[in-house]
Amino acid sequence: MNTVSSLLDKEWYERYKRISRLNIRSSIYDVTNQCNLRCRGCFFFSSDEHKAAPEEMDIRKWEAFVDSEKARGVNLAILIGGEPTLYLDRVAAFYKRLPTYCATNGLIKVPRDRFPDMMVGISLWGDEEDEKVLRGKDTFAISSKNYAGDPDTYYLYTITPKQVGRIESIIKRIADAGLKVHLQLLSNDEGVEGFSWTDELLRDIRDEMDVMLDRYPNTVISSKYYHEIITTGQMLGRSFGWNECPSVTEPMDRRKPQPKRLIRFIRWAADLNTMHRCCTSATRDCSICKDGAAHMSWVMVNKRAHLRSAKDLQGWIEVYEMFAKLYRFIPW
Numbered sequence: 001m002n003t004v005s006s007l008l009d010k011e012w013y014e015r016y017k018r019i020s021r022l023n024i025r026s027s028i029y030d031v032t033n034q035c036n037l038r039c040r041g042c043f044f045f046s047s048d049e050h051k052a053a054p055e056e057m058d059i060r061k062w063e064a065f066v067d068s069e070k071a072r073g074v075n076l077a078i079l080i081g082g083e084p085t086l087y088l089d090r091v092a093a094f095y096k097r098l099p100t101y102c103a104t105n106g107l108i109k110v111p112r113d114r115f116p117d118m119m120v121g122i123s124l125w126g127d128e129e130d131e132k133v134l135r136g137k138d139t140f141a142i143s144s145k146n147y148a149g150d151p152d153t154y155y156l157y158t159i160t161p162k163q164v165g166r167i168e169s170i171i172k173r174i175a176d177a178g179l180k181v182h183l184q185l186l187s188n189d190e191g192v193e194g195f196s197w198t199d200e201l202l203r204d205i206r207d208e209m210d211v212m213l214d215r216y217p218n219t220v221i222s223s224k225y226y227h228e229i230i231t232t233g234q235m236l237g238r239s240f241g242w243n244e245c246p247s248v249t250e251p252m253d254r255r256k257p258q259p260k261r262l263i264r265f266i267r268w269a270a271d272l273n274t275m276h277r278c279c280t281s282a283t284r285d286c287s288i289c290k291d292g293a294a295h296m297s298w299v300m301v302n303k304r305a306h307l308r309s310a311k312d313l314q315g316w317i318e319v320y321e322m323f324a325k326l327y328r329f330i331p332w
């Protein structure tokens with residue numbers, strides 16, 4: 001039987017050792033039900049999750065809740081929403097207690113005197129034209145001014161099918177702003193015409209993502225194995241979907257057989273009591289889900305399956321490193 005040490009040379013083994021020390025236990029938190037945008041295709045609003053429960057307004061309850069999450073073993077709080085920056089006191093309740101990542105649309109700048117090294121991920125849905133169609137405004141024009149040169153910020157660029165063949169101009173603008181970028185694909189939750197993937201488009205975008213990684217290695221935080229997984233939905237001959245997804249809220253996970261999954265993962269609503277099914281919305285069809293973090297986690301929880309060959313294990317290491325960089329567990 002293959003073992004990690006039998007498959008890796010010294011350099012890869014050192015890389016493996018660095019990440020194997022990390023014991024990441026993440027959960028996701030809706031900080032608020034409100035947002036200063038209404039993007040077409042936002043899973044949160046399109047699935048009415050913002051109406052699931054009224055949000056908790058008492059900051060002391062948020063603080064007590066984060067303490068209990070820490071006691072539950074969570075060591076990475078991923079803040080989403082709605083728009084978390086609308087309630088910075090809630091963001092601070094997490095940041096003071098736990099390693100915290102804050103997803104934002106970037107329209108409001110996180111004050112760095114209050115959150116000096118919190119990792120910020122800015123959502124971006126394409127170029128100016130796509131952003132106006134899908135989000136009602138060119139958010140990059142504002143977010144890039146707010147965060148230019150910030151060492152703890154990256155763009156989470158959700159590539160739409162209309163972007164195929166055109167992503168370099170955006171990556172170049174991000175590089176020029178002195179920021180990093182991570183790539184994922186639009187799931188088109190609201191079925192906006194012209195924004196659905198075909199096999200051919202997915203093949204093309206995979207090639208383009210690979211080229212971008214080669215051309216902008218200091219800007220693009222990614223890996224070719226991740227590009228393969230997210231564009232094909234295939235890993236070692238297995239298909240991504242409900243039966244394999246690792247990012248299902250643990251107390252709601254009654255799948256049999258139980259797949260490899262994120263330990264203790266919960267996605268909490270902003271009432272601090274309601275749980276959501278998974279890291280995106282319960283109304284999303286798993287067969288078209290392109291969620292980047294769920295695909296990354298799918299690889300990460302399946303280490304043993306990657307002991308098939310040195311190449312497979314190296315692909316696993318690269319995906320793990322990518323995740324660890326994006327959530328500040330290791331430097332860029």
Ligand code: SF4
Pocket residue numbers: 035036037038039041042043044045081082083104105123
């Ligand atoms: S900015 Fe984010 S939370 Fe707000 S509407 Fe757009 S996708 Fe949804």
Ligand code: SF4
Pocket residue numbers: 241242245246247248277278279280281284285286287289290291294
């Ligand atoms: S929608 Fe995506 S993240 Fe949610 S359970 Fe289905 S595959 Fe997993």
